[in-house]
Amino acid sequence: MEIKLWINGKLINDDVSPDTPLLEYLRSKGCYSVKRGCETSNCGLCTVWLEDKPTLSCTVPLMRANNKHITTLEGLKSDAEELGGFLADEGADQCGFCNPGFLMNVLAMAKELEDPTEDEINEYLTGNLCRCTGYTGQLRAVKKYLEHKRKGG
Amino acid sequence: MLRFKNHIFPGSLEEAYELNQKRSNKIVGGNGWLRLGSKQCVSIIDLSNLGLDGIEEKDDEFIIGAMTTLRELELNKGFNEYTGGAAKEAVRHIVGVQFRNCVTLGGSIYGRFGFSDVLTLFLALDSYVEMYKGGVIPISEFAKMKYDNDILVNIRVKKADIKTVYTSFRNQSTDFPVLTCAISLGSNIKTAIGARPARADVVEGEIPKDMEKYAIETAKSFTYGSNIRGSAEYREQIAYVLIKRSLSKLI
Numbered sequence: 001m002e003i004k005l006w007i008n009g010k011l012i013n014d015d016v017s018p019d020t021p022l023l024e025y026l027r028s029k030g031c032y033s034v035k036r037g038c039e040t041s042n043c044g045l046c047t048v049w050l051e052d053k054p055t056l057s058c059t060v061p062l063m064r065a066n067n068k069h070i071t072t073l074e075g076l077k078s079d080a081e082e083l084g085g086f087l088a089d090e091g092a093d094q095c096g097f098c099n100p101g102f103l104m105n106v107l108a109m110a111k112e113l114e115d116p117t118e119d120e121i122n123e124y125l126t127g128n129l130c131r132c133t134g135y136t137g138q139l140r141a142v143k144k145y146l147e148h149k150r151k152g153g
Numbered sequence: 154m155l156r157f158k159n160h161i162f163p164g165s166l167e168e169a170y171e172l173n174q175k176r177s178n179k180i181v182g183g184n185g186w187l188r189l190g191s192k193q194c195v196s197i198i199d200l201s202n203l204g205l206d207g208i209e210e211k212d213d214e215f216i217i218g219a220m221t222t223l224r225e226l227e228l229n230k231g232f233n234e235y236t237g238g239a240a241k242e243a244v245r246h247i248v249g250v251q252f253r254n255c256v257t258l259g260g261s262i263y264g265r266f267g268f269s270d271v272l273t274l275f276l277a278l279d280s281y282v283e284m285y286k287g288g289v290i291p292i293s294e295f296a297k298m299k300y301d302n303d304i305l306v307n308i309r310v311k312k313a314d315i316k317t318v319y320t321s322f323r324n325q326s327t328d329f330p331v332l333t334c335a336i337s338l339g340s341n342i343k344t345a346i347g348a349r350p351a352r353a354d355v356v357e358g359e360i361p362k363d364m365e366k367y368a369i370e371t372a373k374s375f376t377y378g379s380n381i382r383g384s385a386e387y388r389e390q391i392a393y394v395l396i397k398r399s400l401s402k403l404i
Binding site: 128 | 159184189249250251256326
């Protein structure tokens with residue numbers, strides 16, 4: 001089937017197999033930040049933005065992205081580097097495999113919620129699983145990142 | 154893994170209905186559940202282009218399109234005001250924001266899953282499903298029906314002077330619930346219990362004077378099953394607690 005979509009602002013016209021998950025297609029286009037994790041729509045590793053909404057790319061059939069805009073971490077390089085710095089400063093990384101999906105969802109939250117409370121942060125990010133840490137490092141990093149953005153950083 | 158050869162976006166409900174009469178075709182909602190099976194379909198039928206997304210509030214009812222995502226339900230101000238936040242409470246534990254941006258109300262309700270938070274909530278409200286050929290059916294009746302090849306178009310919730318509370322119990326955050334409970338209190342009381350683990354069910358009656366007795370008797374009136382998350386006996390105890398806890402918030 002023919003598809004037209006924008007990946008990180010770049011228009012792509014392609015002929016695709018319709019039962020390809022969006023996740024597989026994005027990786028085939030070089031977006032290796034999009035990770036395959038649980039395969040059961042639970043872990044959040046494959047999070048991308050579909051029309052600016054955080055979405056599980058393992059769950060979205062590719063043709064649902066027809067005529068839509070997809071953003072992956074490759075398209076948010078400077079934001080990712082900035083937020084990644086806060087995670088590094090707080091020692092929030094161990095293996096780092098969950099990081100791309102986590103960053104995508106934190107950046108989506110920063111756009112969607114104005115001055116979220118700790119409970120709201122935890123609730124928004126509950127769909128991002130990390131099997132190395134206890135989430136406290138990430139939470140510290142996210143709070144410091146949001147504070148930094150509030151101050152105009 | 155779900156395999157299919159064609160992804161069809163019908164231009165009308167009639168076209169979608171005709172396609173859905175073939176056993177080899179399947180309607181796809183949010184694809185959260187369908188993809189986990191090992192089905193081989195010729196075509197999946199996608200209702201995304203039929204304008205079935207969104208929540209319309211009228212003077213006497215809400216009309217919620219089948220393709221409305223659970224995240225839209227969670228964030229909809231009017232519906233959450235009407236339900237006293239029960240709508241948000243019913244979906245906010247379901248995996249995560251990204252998942253709820255994918256999955257649809259129609260998929261949840263049509264599926265009548267034995268773990269469904271969503272079906273439990275709507276059973277406690279004065280809800281109706283609008284099927285393309287089958288017309289408007291009370292959701293309590295729909296919840297008991299066998300699967301067929303009709304298409305769920307909308308969920309309608311009639312407004313009434315009620316208060317609603319939704320509670321659920323999970324062994325672990327974002328997991329399937331061990332038990333779900335929704336109660337609405339108006340001129341009478343409706344108590345829905347789900348994740349029994351079987352299709353949610355509802356009982357309706359007069360507002361009781363003895364809340365403790367009501368919680369015990371209502372919990373006993375449902376049937377429960379056992380699975381990895383809990384035994385039938387355990388679920389009955391949880392049902393009693395959730396009913397009692399909900400009543401304490403309502404009265």
